[in-house]
Amino acid sequence: MSETTDISTFFPEMTPPASRVVDVLLPLAVGTAYSYRVPEGLEVAPGDIVVVPLGPRNMLGCVWPDPGAPGERKTIDEARLKAIIRRYDVRPLQPDLMALIQWIADYTVTPPGMVLRLALRHDETAHLGRERTGVRLTEKRPARATAARQRVITALSDGLLRAKAEAAKDAGVSASVVDGLVDEGVLETLVIPPEPAAGVPDPAHAAPDLAPAQAEAAHVLRAAVSARTFRVHLLDGVTGSGKTETYFEAVAEAIRQGRQTLILMPEIALTQAFLDRFASRFGVRPAEWHSAVSSRRRARLFRAVADGEVRVVAGARSALFLPFRDLGLVIVDEEHDTAYKQEDGVHYHARDMAVVRGRFCNAPVVLASATPSLETEVNARRGRYQRLSLPTRFSGALVPRLEPIDLRREGPAKGRWIAPRLAEEMGKTLESGGQALLFLNRRGYAPLTLCRACGHRIRCPSCSSWLVEHRFRRRLECHQCGYAMPVPSECPSCHEPNSLIPCGPGVERLQEEVQALLPTARTQVLSSDLAGGVERLRAELDAVTQGEVDVVIGTQLVAKGHNFPGLAMVGVVDADVGLGYGDPRAAERTFQLLHQVAGRAGRAHIAGRAYLQTYMPEHPVMQALVAGDRDAFYDREIAEREEARLPPFARFCALIVSGPDPHAAQAYARALAACSPFTPDVRVLGPAEAPLAMVRGRHRFRLLARSARGFDLSAYVRAWMEGAPRAGSTIKVEIDIDPQSFV
Numbered sequence: 117m118s119e120t121t122d123i124s125t126f127f128p129e130m131t132p133p134a135s136r137v138v139d140v141l142l143p144l145a146v147g148t149a150y151s152y153r154v155p156e157g158l159e160v161a162p163g164d165i166v167v168v169p170l171g172p173r174n175m176l177g178c179v180w181p182d183p184g185a186p187g188e189r190k191t192i193d194e195a196r197l198k199a200i201i202r203r204y205d206v207r208p209l210q211p212d213l214m215a216l217i218q219w220i221a222d223y224t225v226t227p228p229g230m231v232l233r234l235a236l237r238h239d240e241t242a243h244l245g246r247e248r249t250g251v252r253l254t255e256k257r258p259a260r261a262t263a264a265r266q267r268v269i270t271a272l273s274d275g276l277l278r279a280k281a282e283a284a285k286d287a288g289v290s291a292s293v294v295d296g297l298v299d300e301g302v303l304e305t306l307v308i309p310p311e312p313a314a315g316v317p318d319p320a321h322a323a324p325d326l327a328p329a330q331a332e333a334a335h336v337l338r339a340a341v342s343a344r345t346f347r348v349h350l351l352d353g354v355t356g357s358g359k360t361e362t363y364f365e366a367v368a369e370a371i372r373q374g375r376q377t378l379i380l381m382p383e384i385a386l387t388q389a390f391l392d393r394f395a396s397r398f399g400v401r402p403a404e405w406h407s408a409v410s411s412r413r414r415a416r417l418f419r420a421v422a423d424g425e426v427r428v429v430a431g432a433r434s435a436l437f438l439p440f441r442d443l444g445l446v447i448v449d450e451e452h453d454t455a456y457k458q459e460d461g462v463h464y465h466a467r468d469m470a471v472v473r474g475r476f477c478n479a480p481v482v483l484a485s486a487t488p489s490l491e492t493e494v495n496a497r498r499g500r501y502q503r504l505s506l507p508t509r510f511s512g513a514l515v516p517r518l519e520p521i522d523l524r525r526e527g528p529a530k531g532r533w534i535a536p537r538l539a540e541e542m543g544k545t546l547e548s549g550g551q552a553l554l555f556l557n558r559r560g561y562a563p564l565t566l567c568r569a570c571g572h573r574i575r576c577p578s579c580s581s582w583l584v585e586h587r588f589r590r591r592l593e594c595h596q597c598g599y600a601m602p603v604p605s606e607c608p609s610c611h612e613p614n615s616l617i618p619c620g621p622g623v624e625r626l627q628e629e630v631q632a633l634l635p636t637a638r639t640q641v642l643s644s645d646l647a648g649g650v651e652r653l654r655a656e657l658d659a660v661t662q663g664e665v666d667v668v669i670g671t672q673l674v675a676k677g678h679n680f681p682g683l684a685m686v687g688v689v690d691a692d693v694g695l696g697y698g699d700p701r702a703a704e705r706t707f708q709l710l711h712q713v714a715g716r717a718g719r720a721h722i723a724g725r726a727y728l729q730t731y732m733p734e735h736p737v738m739q740a741l742v743a744g745d746r747d748a749f750y751d752r753e754i755a756e757r758e759e760a761r762l763p764p765f766a767r768f769c770a771l772i773v774s775g776p777d778p779h780a781a782q783a784y785a786r787a788l789a790a791c792s793p794f795t796p797d798v799r800v801l802g803p804a805e806a807p808l809a810m811v812r813g814r815h816r817f818r819l820l821a822r823s824a825r826g827f828d829l830s831a832y833v834r835a836w837m838e839g840a841p842r843a844g845s846t847i848k849v850e851i852d853i854d855p856q857s858f859v
């Protein structure tokens with residue numbers, strides 16, 4: 117992204133055109149906005165949300181600024197255009213949001229309508245125009261008073277406004293009785309005033325005493341908020357250093373200035389504890405925005421954010437597209453988290469786009485992490501981002517070092533996964549009243565099921581992945597496509613009965629082993645697929661915080677930002693799991709994940725310890741973790757990336773060509789490669805079979821385009837796609853700029 121871009125480069129004219137024709141961008145996968153006629157008596161301007169006819173149906177869209185040269189319009193025959201039906205009564209999208217949508221569309225090589233769709237999602241907008249009405253008793257009495265009618269009058273005699281269904285229910289009558297009374301004027305209908313979308317946070321509610329390093333960082337952030345200028349700050353604090361309390365001071369300043377704040381979080385299961393912490397600092401919870409919030413509530417928030425009524429939103433990456441009236445601060449918590457990258461539809465990285473949004477609205481951006489992404493670390497080292505360091509834990513405790521357990525020398529017996537030393541340490545931890553956490557990034561019981569008789573391995577019928585046994589649900593499941601089948605009683609290949617055996621551990625199997633080792637311990641598995649969904653997950657996380665669980669067995673979900681005060685010990689069961697797939701980001705991911713997991717231990721008043729079971733203790737990632745030497749890891753990784761011309765020292769774009777027929781998909785991928793425009797700045801690699809060669813019955817081939825850092829790879833790919841031969845209808849091309857995952 118170039119430093120000089122600003123809104124005016126996209127939208128030279130933000131004034132409404134004199135013509136009675138406007139462009140309306142629809143939330144569809146089309147390349148451009150459509151022209152519509154503005155009917156007599158309606159005034160619309162760019163940013164307005166309108167309803168327009170499209171084919172047989174009506175659709176919501178956004179009046180879009182016209183980037184074309186003035187006068188071009190004259191060629192359009194106005195009379196033949198369809199007219200806008202009406203304008204929605206919500207505040208128009210602001211220029212900075214429209215600029216963001218256009219920018220992301222250009223950058224990710226996606227039609228702008230697809231990006232608009234992230235801002236105008238159907239399930240919210242379905243509720244946008246709706247007002248809730250209720251009924252209330254008037255002075256008038258019915259001409260004909262039946263018993264049912266009398267019950268309604270009695271039930272509503274308090275004079276309060278109720279929804280119609282509620283009135284009928286309270287009186288024990290059908291809705292038609294209520295309707296009859298409305299028709300006669302005995303009841304009047306009124307709009308039910310909406311409840312406030314969120315409370316007003318009080319910046320002075322409970323200001324904490326900050327540690328000196330926190331105070332210093334908070335000072336810089338407060339100044340940045342009041343300066344109202346774009347700047348990116350890396351809040352680089354060790355795990356447990358109190359990054360949250362520190363950036364809350366920036367939030368407090370934004371509230372004082374009357375401006376809005378967006379806080380992005382990687383994991384919605386995390387938000388509960390966060391909302392409570394926010395409430396103890398500011399007196400009320402912030403507005404919460406993610407897919408588990410009801411669509412009615414989201415519609416309400418959409419409006420309230422646009423009106424400026426909601427001051428602080430904490431949410432998942434889609435909150436980036438909310439129509440803030442006056443955004444004054446953007447925070448990305450755990451900025452290194454992979455969940456920020458959307459891997460389908462529009463392939464955008466929410467952390468990077470948060471930076472773009474901050475720039476478009478002249479607001480400071482805070483990226484917080486104990487293990488910054490390599491991209492961010494390089495930006496901080498170059499001085500493009502300002503680093504604010506919190507070098508110690510708030511509690512004064514030391515960040516635990518990871519102690520290696522060499523599985524080649526002191527591994528567990530065959531068929532077991534917990535080494536004797538780790539088992540012993542867990543026992544000691546529990547005896548002294550602490551909690552232990554075992555980390556294994558594998559859901560289910562066993563990652564592979566094998567026939568003892570013929571060696572057959574059970575794989576998904578439509579993906580190139582093994583089926584994972586979930587013993588609790590008694591099923592084999594595909595983690596790619598969700599396919600599930602009961603565990604068969606005989607081998608599907610040789611039909612030998614009772615011959616199937618689980619291979620390797622998942623968290624469920626580990627729980628069994630812990631129960632055998634420590635029969636009195638209260639154990640809990642925590643993974644994203646926990647039966648009972650987010651609600652259950654939140655309850656279990658709470659139980660852990662309250663000390664109601666002795667041993668937590670968790671996947672990567674437990675590595676993210678949790679603050680479990682009683683947790684004294686962490687054991688990483690298989691530290692090697694993420695390494696060695698030829699993924700250029702494998703070392704970075706492993707380092708971040710394991711460092712974060714270890715960081716869950718010893719956060720309050722007990723000392724923390726962490727162990728790492730590995731077959732390769734000499735691996736540089738393990739060495740850096742064991743030495744607690746973060747800089748050594750970054751130094752080495754940065755040098756290697758630079759040497760190998762990998763991001764952030766080069767840019768990549770992955771093109772995934774997929775189709776039901778492998779030959780057709782491969783042939784098209786080859787044709788695409790052959791027509792890539794020649795320039796010495798770009799190298800196109802492939803096509804090669806993607807590491808995940810088949811997903812949902814589609815065979816996948818991957819092309820990678822690589823360029824130097826400063827090169828506009830998006831423009832290159834766009835030109836390439838425009839000149840590409842037409843693909844058959846079954847073939848799909850996905851464009852993934854700055855790919856995070858190389859599968």
Ligand SMILES: Nc1ncnc2c1ncn2[C@@H]1O[C@H](COP(=O)(O)OP(=O)(O)OP(=O)(O)O)[C@@H](O)[C@H]1O
Pocket residue numbers: 324325326327330353354355356357358359360361485486510511676677678679715719
């Ligand atoms: N100034 C403060 N006053 C009181 N308590 C604080 C203060 N700063 C931090 N804490 C407490 O210290 C603990 C750790 O803080 P926090 O969870 O913000 O750390 P973090 O830097 O976000 O760590 P991680 O990167 O592991 O998520 C929390 O219990 C928090 O409430």
Ligand SMILES: [Zn+2]
Pocket residue numbers: 576577578579594595596597598599812
């Ligand atoms: Zn599958």
